[in-house]
Amino acid sequence: MGTLRKYLMNASVLTSLLSGLQSLRAQRKAPKDWRTWLGWFAWALTTAVAIGTVRINSIEERKPESLRKPKTATGPNIIKKQKK
Numbered sequence: 154m155g156t157l158r159k160y161l162m163n164a165s166v167l168t169s170l171l172s173g174l175q176s177l178r179a180q181r182k183a184p185k186d187w188r189t190w191l192g193w194f195a196w197a198l199t200t201a202v203a204i205g206t207v208r209i210n211s212i213e214e215r216k217p218e219s220l221r222k223p224k225t226a227t228g229p230n231i232i233k234k235q236k237k
Contacts, residue, residue: 159211165203172196 173196
């Protein structure tokens with residue numbers, strides 16, 4: 154996948170960008186108070202997390218199979234002790 158394409162085609166990044174457009178439309182009608190700034194701050198954090206997630210997944214894909222973390226949780230490693 155291309156460098157920019159992996160970000161633009163990711164559902165979380167797309168959703169974050171579309172929510173930013175919705176916030177921009179809502180801001181035109183709303184008064185500029187602390188709630189407006191809080192909404193933009195939340196949008197910025199959401200976008201940063203979405204981009205960071207794509208970045209981490211990209212790095213994980215490039216690692217050799219032996220160094221990758223398992224995709225699912227393996228659960229606790231419980232070994233029953235045998236009685237003698």
